[in-house]
Amino acid sequence: MDNARSTAATDVAFTVNGRPTRLSVDSRESLLDVLRERLALTGTKKGCDHGQCGACTVHLDGRRVVSCLTPVVKVDGRSVTTIEGVGGPDGELDPLQQAFIDHDALQCGYCTPGQVMAGIACIREGHARDDAEIREYMSGNLCRCGAYGGIVAAIRQAARR
Known part of the structure; x- marks a missing residue:
């Protein structure tokens, strides 16, 4: 297996909290790491990084997922909602x-x-x-x-x- 090929950058386009987002990502990156490190959406927490604690729960097309186990390449063309996206437009709480x-x-x-x-x-x-x-x-x-x-x-x- 060609290791360089498996880690090549991949373009993904998805919506995060209602905003279109386009990034070039490493195919090994998790949705959690992209949200926190690349998009500065740090409300989603990194707990166990093994999908066992739920601290990284977000919604993907309206369904809950643990973002630490979700490869970011799997969200291409989809909609992600984080804790930052659940309140109202004027800051009112859900x-x-x-x-x-x-x-x-x-x-x-x-x-x-x-x-x-x-x-x-x-x-x-x-x-x-x-x-x-x-x-x-x-x-x-x-x-x-x-x-x-x-x-x-x-x-x-x-x-x-």
């Missing part, structure tokens, strides 16, 4: 972001962007009918501080809206 504040659903805050992105998907995909379903759907997002009770309450509140 209802789930407000619910996180209302229910003190964060402590250190490191996991919060990924929790919010997964929670929005949980609600949008109809998995917020009861606490057990919310817990199951959110089980891929870890909180080292243990704010799970507040997270579930926040999702329940936002789902009612």
